[in-house]
Every structure is written in C-alpha cells, then in structure tokens.
Amino acid sequence: MISLFDKIIEFGLIFLIVFTPLAFGTVHIWSITIMELTVIFLVIVWIIKLLFTSYKLSNSRPLVLSFKLAKTPLNFPILIFICLILFQLLPLPPFAIKYLSPNTYSLYKMTLPDYDISNNCRPLTIYSHATKLELLKFLSYIFVFFIIVNNIKTRRQIEHLLIAIIIIGAIISLFGIIQRVAHEKIYWLAQLTKAGYTFGTYVNKDHFAGYMEMVTLLAIGLLMTRRSFDSDKIIRTSSWHGRFHKWAYKESQWAKTILIGFLIIIMVSALFLSLSRGGIISFLLSIIIFVDLLLLTKRSKRRTSRILIPLFSTSAIFLIWLGIDPIIARLSTLFTPYKAILPRANLWKDSLQIFRDFPIFGSGLGTYQFIFPKYKNVIKDGRFYMHAHNDYIEYLSDIGIVGSFLFFGMIIFFLIKCLKLWQKRRYPYVIGLGLGISAGVISILLHSIVDFNLHVPANALLFFIILALLNNILYLRYIQGKEICLIPDQTFNVSLKWSIFGTLLIGIFILLTFSLVPRQYMAKRYFEKIKINSPSAPANLILLKKAIRLDSSNSQYHYYLGKAYEGLALEQTSWQKRIKFLRRAMLEYQEAIDLEPTSAWYHLNLGWVYATLGLNQASYREVHLARILDPKNPHIAKYLANWDIKNVY
Numbered sequence: 297m298i299s300l301f302d303k304i305i306e307f308g309l310i311f312l313i314v315f316t317p318l319a320f321g322t323v324h325i326w327s328i329t330i331m332e333l334t335v336i337f338l339v340i341v342w343i344i345k346l347l348f349t350s351y352k353l354s355n356s357r358p359l360v361l362s363f364k365l366a367k368t369p370l371n372f373p374i375l376i377f378i379c380l381i382l383f384q385l386l387p388l389p390p391f392a393i394k395y396l397s398p399n400t401y402s403l404y405k406m407t408l409p410d411y412d413i414s415n416n417c418r419p420l421t422i423y424s425h426a427t428k429l430e431l432l433k434f435l436s437y438i439f440v441f442f443i444i445v446n447n448i449k450t451r452r453q454i455e456h457l458l459i460a461i462i463i464i465g466a467i468i469s470l471f472g473i474i475q476r477v478a479h480e481k482i483y484w485l486a487q488l489t490k491a492g493y494t495f496g497t498y499v500n501k502d503h504f505a506g507y508m509e510m511v512t513l514l515a516i517g518l519l520m521t522r523r524s525f526d527s528d529k530i531i532r533t534s535s536w537h538g539r540f541h542k543w544a545y546k547e548s549q550w551a552k553t554i555l556i557g558f559l560i561i562i563m564v565s566a567l568f569l570s571l572s573r574g575g576i577i578s579f580l581l582s583i584i585i586f587v588d589l590l591l592l593t594k595r596s597k598r599r600t601s602r603i604l605i606p607l608f609s610t611s612a613i614f615l616i617w618l619g620i621d622p623i624i625a626r627l628s629t630l631f632t633p634y635k636a637i638l639p640r641a642n643l644w645k646d647s648l649q650i651f652r653d654f655p656i657f658g659s660g661l662g663t664y665q666f667i668f669p670k671y672k673n674v675i676k677d678g679r680f681y682m683h684a685h686n687d688y689i690e691y692l693s694d695i696g697i698v699g700s701f702l703f704f705g706m707i708i709f710f711l712i713k714c715l716k717l718w719q720k721r722r723y724p725y726v727i728g729l730g731l732g733i734s735a736g737v738i739s740i741l742l743h744s745i746v747d748f749n750l751h752v753p754a755n756a757l758l759f760f761i762i763l764a765l766l767n768n769i770l771y772l773r774y775i776q777g778k779e780i781c782l783i784p785d786q787t788f789n790v791s792l793k794w795s796i797f798g799t800l801l802i803g804i805f806i807l808l809t810f811s812l813v814p815r816q817y818m819a820k821r822y823f824e825k826i827k828i829n830s831p832s833a834p835a836n837l838i839l840l841k842k843a844i845r846l847d848s849s850n851s852q853y854h855y856y857l858g859k860a861y862e863g864l865a866l867e868q869t870s871w872q873k874r875i876k877f878l879r880r881a882m883l884e885y886q887e888a889i890d891l892e893p894t895s896a897w898y899h900l901n902l903g904w905v906y907a908t909l910g911l912n913q914a915s916y917r918e919v920h921l922a923r924i925l926d927p928k929n930p931h932i933a934k935y936l937a938n939w940d941i942k943n944v945y
Contacts, residue, residue, distance in 0.1 A: 301345035305447050308338045310460045312440065313761065316754035317468055317507055321498045328433065328753055329817040335436040336810050342443055343802060350795075361795040363788045366445045368767050369713045373706030374438055380699050381431050381661050385424055387417035396420065399653040407893035407921060421660025422667060423892045425849040430662030432813065433753055437760040444764035451725075451772060451779035454765060458518060458729075461758070465511030466559040469566030472496030472504060473618070476569050495570040505575020506749035508567040510736040510758055512560060513582055517732010519556045519603060520590070521725045557607055564611040565618065571626040574746040582739035589731055640685050640746060642674040647684040649673070650693035658696035666894050667693070669926040683751055687744035690751070704741075710763065711737055717770045725779075726772055733766040819847035826856065832863030851892035858884030858901065865908075881905050896926035900935065 312334055319327035350361040390412050394401040397420055404411045404418055411418075421427040448454055472495045495501035568576055587604065615623070649671040650659060659667045665682040672681070684690040691700045711734060718730045740749055740759055749755045771783040790798065822843040826836045840857040847853065858881040865877035885902040892898065903918030919936070926932055 297348055298345060301341055301348070302447060302453075304341050305338055305345075305443060306453055306456060308334060308341070309440070309444065309448070309457060309761075312757065313457065313460045314464050316757050317464060318497050319754070321500075321503055321507070321755065322753035322757070323499060325817055325820045329813055331753060331757070332432055332436050332813045333810070335439050336806060336813070338443055339439050340806060342447065343799075345447075347799070361790045363790065364785045365788070366442075367784045367786050368445055369710045370441070370706055370763070373702055373709070374441075377699065377702045377706070378431075378435070378438070380657075380695065380702065381427065381434070384421045384657060384660055384695070385419050385427055385431075387419055389415060389417050393418065393420065397654060397657055400659070404893065407889065407899070407925075419660070420657050421663055422894055423660060423663045423851070425847075425851065425891065426662040426666060427660045428849070429816070432809070433756070434661075435809075436753075437756055440757060441760040441764045444761060445767055445783065448765070448768060449781040449783070454768060454772075454781075457761070457765060458514065461511055461761070462515045462518070462556070462559055465508060465515070466562050468496040468498075468504070469508060469563045472566045473562070473569060477618070495572075496566065500752075501570040502572045502574060502743075502747045503749055503752045503755060505567055505570045505572035505579075506740055506743050506747065506752070506755050507758060508563055508570070509575060509579045509582065509739040509743060510755075510762055512563045512567060512579065513586065513732050513736035513739060514729075514762060515556060515560045515563065515732070516583075516586070516604075516607075517729045517735070519553065519560060519607070520728030520732065557610075560607060561611045561614055564608070565614050568615055568623050569618065571622060573626060573630060574743050576623075576627065578739045578743040581742055582735045585738060586731060586735040590727075639675075643681065643684060644686055644689050645674050646671050647686070647689045647693055651689070651696070654693065654696060656696045656698055658692070658694045658699060661694050661699070664690050664693055666892060669896060669929060670894060670924070672926075672928045675928070683748040685747055687748050687750045690748060707737075707741070707763075710767075714766055714770055721770065723772065723774075726769055730766060730769050733762050733769070736762055737766070815846045819843040819850065819853070822846070823850075823853060823856070828856075830863075831856065831859045832867060833860075836860050849891060851888040851895065851898070854884045854888040854891065855895075855898055855901070858882075858888065858905075862901070862905065875909070878905055878909055882909070894925055896922040896929065896932055899925065900932060 312331065315334075316322045316327070316331060319330070322328055322331055346363055347361070350363050388396070390401060390404075393404065400420055400422065403422065408416070419427075444457075448457060475494075475496065493499075493501060495504040498504035498507070567579060647664075647668065650664070650667055653671075664684060665680070668681055668684075675681075684693065688700070688704065691703060695703070714730070715734060718727070718734070721727060721730070737759070740755070744750055750759065768781040768783060771781045772779050773782045775782075820843075822839045826839050827833055830836070837857070837860050840853055840860060843850070843853045844857065861877045861881035861884060865874045865881065868874040868877065882902065882905045885898055885905060888895070888898045889902065899918040900922040903915045903922065906912075906915035906918060922932060923936075
C-alpha cells in the first residue's frame with residue numbers, strides 16, 4: 297500500500313509538471329481549478345499514507361500514532377505567512393482597523409456609508425474574495441512543496457520529476473520556436489493577445505522566459521552531473537560479456553548526456569527567441585553566478601569549460617541560423633532607457649504609493665488590481681493594470697512590509713542555508729544539480745524585479761517544486777547500493793483520541809476547500825455565458841443568480857445583476873415597475889460595493905440609480921467617489937461628460 301501511495305503521488309506530481317505550462321501557464325479559471333483539485337487529491341493520498349505508517353504499538357501505553365514530517369528552513373516561516381494572510385481575512389471592529397491600518401479605516405469610512413457608526417466588522421483586506429483566491433493558489437504551491445519534501449526521497453524518484461520538467465520545457469520551447477517562425481497562434485488555434493506577445497504555450501512571452509530560466513539552469517546542472525559516471529555500476533571483469541556490459545553502460549550514459557545537451561540548446565534558443573529582455577538578462581547573470589561558484593568553490597575549471605563552452609557555442613550557432621537580428625534589435629532598446637524602462641518605472645512609482653498608504657499589512661493579498669486605479673497618477677494611459685510588473689513592489693502593496701519580509705526573507709534564508717550545505721558536499725551529482733537549481737531560483741528572483749512571474753501559477757508552482765527538489769538533493773546519501781534522501785525529520789507522537797480529532801479537522805478543511813474550488817469554477821462558467829451587450833435578457837438574470845448562489849463573495853456578479861435590473865427598469869413604461877427594478881439594481885450595487893468598496897464603476901452606477909430615484913445628495917456622493925477612486929480613467933471621464941449632472945441636480 298505504501299508503494300502504491302508513493303506511485304500515485306509521483307504520477308500526480310508529474311501530471312502537475314506537464315499540465316500547468318501546457319494550459320497557457322495556468323492563468324485561466326479552468327486550469328487553476330484542475331491544478332487545485334489535483335493538489336487536494338495528492339494531499340488526501342499523503343494523509344492516508346501517513347495514517348498507514350503512523351501506528352505504533354506499545355505494551356505500556358495505549359495505541360499511539362507516530363507521524364514523521366521533514367524539517368526544512370521553510371516550515372516555520374510558511375506557517376507564519378499563512379497565519380498572516382488568514383489574519384488579513386479576519387473581520388475586525390473599526391477601532392482595531394483604525395489602529396492596525398489607518399488608511400484602510402479611512403478608505404472604508406470614505407466608501408461605505410455609516411461604517412464607523414454601525415460598528416461593522418470588516419477585514420484588513422479591501423476585497424476578501426481576491427485574497428481567498430490567491431490564498432488557495434498559494435496553499436497549492438505550499439502543499440506541493442511539503443508533498444515532495446516528505447515523499448520524493450530516492451534519486452530515482454527525484455530524477456523522474458527532473459526528467460518530466462526538462463522534457464516538458466523542451467517541448468514548449470520547440471513549440472515556441474516553430475510558432476515564432478511559422479505563425480503567432482497558440483496551438484495553431486487562438487490568438488489570445490496581440491502578435492509578438494505570446495510565445496510557446498504562454499500568453500505572455502516574459503512568463504515563458506521566466507519558466508525556461510528555471511528549467512534550463514536545472515538541466516545544465518543535471519548535465520554537469522554527467523561528467524563522471526557511477527563507477528559502482530560498471531562491471532569490472534575481463535570476460536567478454538563483462539566488457540560488453542561496460543561498453544553498453546558507457547554508451548547509454550553518453551547518449552543521455554548528448555540528449556540532455558541537445559534539449560538545453562533548444563531551450564536556450566527558445567529563451568532568447570522569446571525576446572524577453574528581463575528573461576535574457578536574468579538568465580545570463582545566473583549563468584555567470586553558476587560558473588563562478590562552480591569554478592571558485594569546487595575547482596573544476598577544466599571539466600566545466602569542457603561542457604559549457606561547446607554547449608553555449610552550439611546554442612549561439614543555432615540562434616544565428618534561426619536569425620539573431622530580432623534578438624539584437626530587442627536588446628538594443630536597453631540603450632534607450634527612456635523607452636525601455638520609463639513606462640515600468642512610472643508604474644512602480646505609482647504602485648509604491650499603495651505601499652506608503654498600507655505599509656504594515658498591505659491592502660490584502662491579490663488586491664493590487666482593485667486598489668491601483670486610485671493611485672494611477674504618473675501613468676496617463678487608460679490601460680487596466682492587473683499587476684505591478686515587479687513582484688517585490690506588488691507584494692509590498694498587497695501584504696505590506698511584514699508579509700513581504702516573511703515571503704522573500706524565507707526564500708532567501710532557505711537559499712543561503714542550501715548553499716551552505718552545498719559547500720560541504722563532495723558528491724558530483726549533488727554539486728552540479730544543487731548549483732543548477734540554486735541558479736534557477738536566483739534567476740527567477742532577479743527576473744521578478746521587472747515582471748510578475750511569481751503571480752503566474754505554472755511558474756510559481758515550478759518555483760516551489762524546484763525548491764523542494766533542491767532541499768532533498770542536498771541530503772542524498774549512498775547507502776547499501778541505493779541513494780536515499782536522509783533529510784532531518786521531526787516525530788510527533790499523538791494519542792488515538794487526538795489523532796482522530798485532528799484527522800476530522802483536516803478532513804473538514806479538505807472537504808470545504810474541495811467544495812469551494814469547483815463552486816467558484818461553476819460560478820465563473822455561468823458568468824462567462826451572460827451577454828454583456830444585452831444586460832436585461834432573462835437568461836442573464838438566471839445565470840447571474842446561479843453564479844451568486846455558488847459564489848456570493850464575488851462583487852462582479854452582483855454588479856452585473858444590478859446592471860441587468862437597471863436594463864429592465866429602462867424597458868418599463870410603468871413608473872412603478874421602473875422604480876421596483878431600480879431599487880433591486882440599487883441593492884445589488886450596494887452589495888457589490890460592500891464586497892469591493894474601491895471600484896469606481898460600482899459607485900458610478902449606484903450614483904446614476906440614486907439620481908434617477910431622486911436621491912440627489914446620495915447620487916452626488918457616489919459620483920464624487922467614482923472620480924476619487926479612478927481619477928485617470930478616460931472611460932469614466934467620458935461617461936461623466938455625457939451624463940449631464942447639472943440637469944440631475
């Protein structure tokens with residue numbers, strides 16, 4: 297049974313490795329749902345496996361369950377980080393909000409009537425729904441990390457995951473190269489964004505580059521381990537069949553080495569052809585760090601040059617053959633920083649204003665896109681920004697200095713601990729692969745300065761997968777003809793009564809999560825079927841009400857239901873019926889604002905309903921809030937210009 301559980305976990309992890317990059321980077325609700333449900337299933341299998349291995353009989357005491365969990369430098373920081381996000385979701389009275397985050401209190405008081413008077417408990421996050429969605433994704437990454445650390449403990453299991461990562465990286469790289477040469481459509485079917493923006497299976501070429509940085513450096517690290525073959529596996533005999541086995545083994549090792557080298561050439565070429573400046577520069581800097589550490593620490597100058605020089609020379613020749621002019625043209629834009637850096641620098645400048653207003657706890661995990669329009673000052677365009685194009689600044693705005701210090705601090709602390717352990721190892725397999733994965737982690741951290749790779753589920757999941765693999769690889773030991781990960785663990789002896797209670801709590805949590813994920817997916821499916829151009833269609837009302845029943849915390853569903861009632865009101869000839877539907881629209885807009893108080897459109901529509909109902913003072917208040925919450929939105933400005941306010945007042 298234990299072997300069966302191990303195989304299920306291993307195949308489940310391989311499925312996630314293969315599926316997430318192929319599903320457009322797992323940025324859509326359907327792919328995120330599949331990822332989260334798969335992780336929940338693997339967690340259930342892992343818990344059952346723990347129960348199977350935890351029974352400990354004793355003559356002097358009753359039945360005891362003994363659980364063994366791996367100890368890593370991330371265990372405690374991750375627990376604290378999750379508690380911080382849960383604290384953001386905890387409803388607090390106004391006086392507590394005012395003390396902990398004065399600007400959150402001011403925002404609530406400005407956008408919600410009678411907030412302070414009613415003593416309404418609200419969370420620190422300005423939009424709980426967005427924070428819950430991000431927390432579910434983050435929990436998926438964390439669970440995968442702990443599943444790997446506690447279950448993938450032999451070199452054979454580790455290499456299965458490594459091979460899956462490298463093969464899928466090579467496949468999407470080859471697909472991207474063909475796509476760049478032949479067409480601009482993903483899977484030859486859909487142009488999801490403008491031409492030249494997509495690459496491979498990714499909607500955004502920069503996110504493809506971020507994924508390939510980690511995979512390519514991991515593959516280079518694995519290639520470095522092929523420089524010396526395991527001598528214990530070579531049969532030492534003078535007989536003809538012994539010499540044949542020795543020759544066959546060496547030939548197979550050389551074939552594997554050449555294949556890995558070929559796949560690296562494909563991936564390096566694809567990374568450069570993606571034309572992602574941040575990806576290319578981060579990769580080159582990480583290669584320099586990789587080579588310097590390998591040369592200075594391990595004194596393997598001859599072996600390193602013998603592998604890396606031919607590898608990168610061949611990659612350069614292949615790139616020249618494919619056409620290097622677009623790459624040179626793209627990188628040459630770095631010499632004109634006004635065009636290359638200024639747009640993102642302006643975005644960062646505006647985004648840092650959020651951090652200044654919410655310095656300690658932030659505005660809420662995943663709430664950047666909902667709060668940023670209020671702070672869009674330097675940027676004059678009408679684009680809708682979902683991310684800050686800088687993971688560090690976005691996390692500062694979302695979770696403040698406390699959460700950002702925990703998140704990035706624990707990763708840097710983990711990396712330093714791993715590099716210290718790596719320095720002590722002398723096993724070639726651990727040296728090459730450990731350094732390759734570490735360089736991949738450094739590369740994505742560098743790339744995050746100019747992009748938001750850690751907010752792309754496929755990339756974030758791979759990031760935590762390679763962190764877990766790095767931890768286990770550094771503890772590999774050769775014992776009795778088998779390489780096993782001897783990672784330190786901690787034993788928890790729990791009585792049968794408490795173990796049953798804990799299992800029930802975990803089971804309830806898993807069931808709630810398991811039900812929440814598909815409910816959110818089905819609600820989104822209903823919402824996607826509505827016809828925006830005909831808001832008052834009866835089918836829209838049915839679909840929106842179904843969506844709200846499944847996921848009532850999504851403000852967007854209430855907003856569009858309000859628009860549907862508003863459309864029905866305009867179609868009525870009877871004033872009484874019109875008032876009836878307008879009041880329903882008013883209630884839905886008020887509910888949407890209560891869930892997401894920072895949306896200018898919600899306040900603007902509510903203001904129009906108030907004006908139509910003759911509530912002029914309330915209407916003026918909502919219109920004024922719409923101007924404050926999104927002052928640079930040209931669509932709202934045009935809407936207000938067309939709406940003759942003077943006639944209303």
